[in-house]
Amino acid sequence: MDELSSISDILLSLIQEKMSTSPSIFNLWFNEFKLSSLTDDKAIFTTPSAIKRNILSTKYQKFIAESLEEAIGFPLEISIVTEEEFKNPGAAEAKAAAQAPYFEISDQKRDEDEEEEKIIAESISSPTNKRTLLDDYTFDNFVEGSSNKFAKAACYAVAQEPNTYNPLFIYGNSGLGKTHLLYAVINHMKKTHPGINIVYKKCESFLDELIKAIRNGSTATFKEKYRSCDVLLIDDIQFLAGKEQTQEEFFHTFSALYESDKQIILTSDRPPKEIKPLEDRLRTRFEGGLLADVQPPSFELRIAIIKQKADAMGLTVSNDLVEYMAERLQNNIRQIEGVLKRIYAVYSLTSAEVTKEKIDEVISIIDPGNIPTDALIEKILASVSKAYGVPTDQMKSKKRTDTVANARHVAIYLIKQLTELTLKEIGAIFGRDYSTVISSLDKVDKNIKTVNNYEAEVNRLIKEIKGL
Numbered sequence: 001m002d003e004l005s006s007i008s009d010i011l012l013s014l015i016q017e018k019m020s021t022s023p024s025i026f027n028l029w030f031n032e033f034k035l036s037s038l039t040d041d042k043a044i045f046t047t048p049s050a051i052k053r054n055i056l057s058t059k060y061q062k063f064i065a066e067s068l069e070e071a072i073g074f075p076l077e078i079s080i081v082t083e084e085e086f087k088n089p090g091a092a093e094a095k096a097a098a099q100a101p102y103f104e105i106s107d108q109k110r111d112e113d114e115e116e117e118k119i120i121a122e123s124i125s126s127p128t129n130k131r132t133l134l135d136d137y138t139f140d141n142f143v144e145g146s147s148n149k150f151a152k153a154a155c156y157a158v159a160q161e162p163n164t165y166n167p168l169f170i171y172g173n174s175g176l177g178k179t180h181l182l183y184a185v186i187n188h189m190k191k192t193h194p195g196i197n198i199v200y201k202k203c204e205s206f207l208d209e210l211i212k213a214i215r216n217g218s219t220a221t222f223k224e225k226y227r228s229c230d231v232l233l234i235d236d237i238q239f240l241a242g243k244e245q246t247q248e249e250f251f252h253t254f255s256a257l258y259e260s261d262k263q264i265i266l267t268s269d270r271p272p273k274e275i276k277p278l279e280d281r282l283r284t285r286f287e288g289g290l291l292a293d294v295q296p297p298s299f300e301l302r303i304a305i306i307k308q309k310a311d312a313m314g315l316t317v318s319n320d321l322v323e324y325m326a327e328r329l330q331n332n333i334r335q336i337e338g339v340l341k342r343i344y345a346v347y348s349l350t351s352a353e354v355t356k357e358k359i360d361e362v363i364s365i366i367d368p369g370n371i372p373t374d375a376l377i378e379k380i381l382a383s384v385s386k387a388y389g390v391p392t393d394q395m396k397s398k399k400r401t402d403t404v405a406n407a408r409h410v411a412i413y414l415i416k417q418l419t420e421l422t423l424k425e426i427g428a429i430f431g432r433d434y435s436t437v438i439s440s441l442d443k444v445d446k447n448i449k450t451v452n453n454y455e456a457e458v459n460r461l462i463k464e465i466k467g468l
């Protein structure tokens with residue numbers, strides 16, 4: 001690998017982290033983006049098409065510039081051009097002058113959605129032996145655990161035999177694999193049901209398309225498109241909330257498909273009853289099929305996911321460090337992936353061993369609120385010590401004056417609130433057993449109820465410690 005492409009790789013990982021968007025959106029804009037020239041005062045990036053060049057330079061330039069500075073250690077002027085413009089710079093300048101400014105924000109967003117859907121639509125209709133973006137998301141590489149087993153089985157069942165459950169409604173927090181499952185369904189159906197008419201749409205872009213159709217007087221075409229599909233997948237349906245006209249149109253589409261036994265799969269970041277405001281008749285329809293949730297992954301599942309993803313990258317991480325990552329990254333699989341990619345970027349360039357320090361550093365960038373437990377305890381003790389004027393070593397000592405005991409109770413209470421430590425582990429910090437911890441927790445609870453301003457002070461400390 002030459003130097004430019006190594007730097008390109010690192011940059012891409014850094015940019016992806018900063019954007020914290022889905023891999024599909026990221027790939028959409030950055031899959032063929034690369035660093036093509038690097039001199040003392042300028043970096044030139046290239047991308048194949050003018051539309052990508054426009055989006056990258058209006059929307060993502062800041063991320064690109066910041067990441068470049070992070071990778072090479074100082075800021076540089078950057079320029080983004082098409083591959084053709086790179087080969088023929090004179091033409092590029094003339095064109096740029098004629099074109100600026102590129103887009104209004106809203107048009108840009110629409111272009112982006114359209115471009116993404118286009119790529120997915122192309123993937124859907126491309127032959128099964130041709131690799132596409134969708135191939136990264138299959139049932140095979142979806143690691144199963146108790147938190148997602150049911151949703152996966154339900155998706156697999158409809159992919160195998162559409163209309164087994166209709167509609168299928170998958171819900172759960174962001175970053176837990178809902179879109180992955182939808183893509184896996186598409187992949188699978190393409191193989192098991194060749195020629196089947198699958199339409200995948202992000203809810204926001206469904207809304208957008210509808211508005212455009214109304215504006216252009218082309219609602220008939222819109223209706224035809226959605227009512228003639230065999231399988232309709234709408235991602236992030238919670239965006240229907242409060243959009244009356246779209247709900248109305250969606251209801252008719254839904255009913256037409258449903259009545260002709262066409263498979264509908266929806267995802268949402270919350271269950272139907274929490275999507276508000278939503279017409280009752282839609283809610284009833286959503287709840288009328290199968291509801292399947294994805295929950296945050298258990299410790300075991302996080303370990304399995306980290307191992308699978310590290311293996312796929314060819315990244316060696318010791319078991320201890322895999323466990324360490326799994327302990328620190330509890331709620332979001334997208335974040336786990338982000339951390340691994342970033343570590344991989346450094347590793348691939350320097351072959352540096354993966355260390356706990358590196359993991360800590362990457363996590364602190366990706367998720368600044370996520371502090372390692374040891375550091376968090378230090379921070380709690382320091383804050384309590386400052387607030388009550390009691391040195392940390394006195395809190396840990398046998399001293400029992402009111403001031404010292406109170407500071408100790410509060411510190412114990414905060415550690416219990418803010419960490420996952422067990423009562424026994426908390427006791428050990430103070431050289432005491434778990435029954436002391438329980439009695440401290442009780443005392444703070446009681447003081448919160450009876451002592452003026454006690455609760456406000458505890459809350460202030462929590463905010464201070466969390467850096468809010």
Ligand code: ADP
Binds near residue numbers: 137
């Ligand atoms: P959501 O749509 O729920 O926000 P995504 O489907 O975009 O989440 O998942 C985020 C990232 O995590 C994706 O790259 C996806 O491949 C990965 N991921 C999520 N769950 C799993 C899993 N069980 N096994 C492997 N990868 C997963």
Ligand code: MG
Binds near residue numbers: 022
């Ligand atoms: Mg998603």
